[in-house]
Amino acid sequence: MTDLTDLGVAAIRDGVASGEFTAVEVAEAFNANVAAAQDALNAFIVATPEKAIEAAQAIDAKRAKGEALGKMGGVPIGMKDLFATRGVQTTAASHMLEGFVPEYESTVSQKLWDAGCGMLGKLNLDQFAMGSSNETSYFGNVINPWKRNDGGNASLAPGGSSGGSSAAVSARLCPAATGTDTGGSIRQPAAFTGITGIKPTYGRCSRWGIVAFASSLDQAGPMARDVTDCAIMLETMAGFDPKDSTSLDRPVPEWEANLSGDLKGKKVGIPREYRMDGMNADIAKSWDDGIAWLKDAGAEVIDISLPHTKYALPAYYIVAPAEASSNLARYDGVRYGLRDLPDGAGLQDMYAATRAAGFGPEVKRRILIGTYVLSAGFYDAYYTQAQKVRTLIARDFQNAFTQVDVILAPTAPSAAFGLGDKSDDPLAMYLNDVFAVPASLAGLPAMSVPAGLDSAGLPLGLQIIGNMFDEQGVLNAGLAIEQRAGFAAKPERWW
Amino acid sequence: MSVDTATVAKIASLARIKVTESELEAMVPELNGILAWVEQLGEVDVTGIEPMTAVIPNTLRLRDDAIDADPLTGGGKRDDVLANAPAAEHGFFGVPKVIE
Helix, strand or coil, rough: CCCCHHHHHHHHHHHHHHCCCCCCHHHHHHHHHHHHHHHHHCCCCEEEEHHHHEEEEHHHHHHHHHCCCCCCCCCCEEECCECCEEEEECCCCCCCCCCCCEEEEEECHHHHHCCCCCCEEEEEHHHHHCCCCCCCCCCCCCCCCCCCCCCCCCEEECCCHHHHHHHHHHHCCEEEEEEEEECCCCCHHHHHCCEEEEECCCCCCCCCECCCCCCCCEEEEEEEECCHHHHHHHHHCCCCCCCCCCCCCCCCCCCCCCCCCCCCCEEEEHHHHCCCCCCCCHHHHHHHHHHHHHCCCCEEEEEECCCCHHHHHCCCCCCHHHHHHHHHHHHHCCHHHHHHHCCCCCCCHHHHHHHHCCCCHHHHHHHHHHHHHHHCHHHHHHHHHHHHHHHHHHHHHHCCCCCCCCEEECCCCCCEEEEECCCCCCCHHHHHCCCHHHHHCCCCCCCEEEEEECCCCCHHHEEEEECCCCCHHHHHHHHHHHHHHCCHHHHHHHC | CCCCCHHHHHHHHHHCCCCCCHHHHHHHHHHHHHHHHHHHHHHHHCCCCCCCCCCCCCCCCCCCCCCCCCCCCCCCCCCHHCCCCCCCCEEEEECEEECC
């Protein structure tokens, strides 16, 4: 019998439906992998094997009665610990929310349970999703299952902020996981671990019940082994939600049914501003490979210009902290979460002590930056200027999409880096998202697909950016790359 | 623009985050590094450009004027709302004394 943990979403769904194996057998196999890897990889903050089994039993019972099993019936998944899950601790990887047990369920997670998924556990992440290496988690680093082929044993970062999700999918601890992407937090970790992840158009997935970081940027999406699995899971997660004021009131397309790697008649843009001075040779080569693969799939490749690219990252580091400082004002030690009440302290002292104790250094740094750029006298110089630049960045993309259907670029400027390599220098860490942030600022769908291995044997990702609402175009170009890259590598099990 | 220790202390106070002297000392160069870097936005010509207000064109909706139309977000949830409070008493959030 095949190892069930080698199967992805589509194979599990179809195998359970056909009776080749039961949902409980699948859940048990993944539960065992989760437990065996926890000490080494630290991908989960809390494992919920009983939830996975319970959901699987319900699916098996439905099948016995001949009932429909749902779009993802029998597929156990990992849930990024940024999604509120009723009755299960939801921390955003922070001390502030340690012990917080929601009384409600996020819209996206509810949709997944309704479609027949079970929960393997809550996945580790950067604290409040602020980070690119998972090193800001209050619950410890996640270790990338991949190692360099140099004979050393250096621990590498799984990317961030969805680092638990990327490590878990890559290490076969779950066939798929939820992620969220504010400035690359699905795509960069997917690239660092050799998996696939898509951030849909802003508003496709409800933000209701997701711990807020930067509300004009936050968007949920799936992380899985391949493009088809992402299409299936995104269909499940997406959809209009009246409880989210920015939710898109549009029908969810049948992305899976319309998948096609044939790009005849399609035009692919190559943005010249992304080819930066001193670009890593392995990254440049994988980008060239991607161009060749898309041509082979029938697409016409066109050189395009996105002139404001270099300003995207600095604009992001004004807009995102500004929104974060506002969103995180809710953590006051009164209604939920941590309270630190020093002896004799008044209300204001309690707020300040609680927030000093509950937030980690990167979260504090971003709250302070955000508070500063929003403060009287500086608001126009920083925040308004950044929002104007953001308009120009979105306009660059709109102009490009009059000429091309999708854009191809690298996902990240390097393969996975070592733990500690960038954690002392906030700016060096921020630069990791240089290719990911522009699409976030413009609210566009973008995905990362594995493109191959670099000279150190580590996976590299290619990014496809699409026009608003055109997830299908993104998924199809991703599929064309996937079919030609032939990426079959997986991390050797050392844990 | 750059910040000094007094400015960072003021920002931290506005953000209601207690910081120690040594934390302040460490934060000043970090924040100045980030602020110096974002200042390159000043070179962009934004004449006549409106600041972005909605990333994807969308309209604000009004819900029906009905009480508890969505039971999940309607009223009658006092105990759920208080369930995670660090100090809930008699159906209220407990806070340190605020009236002398």
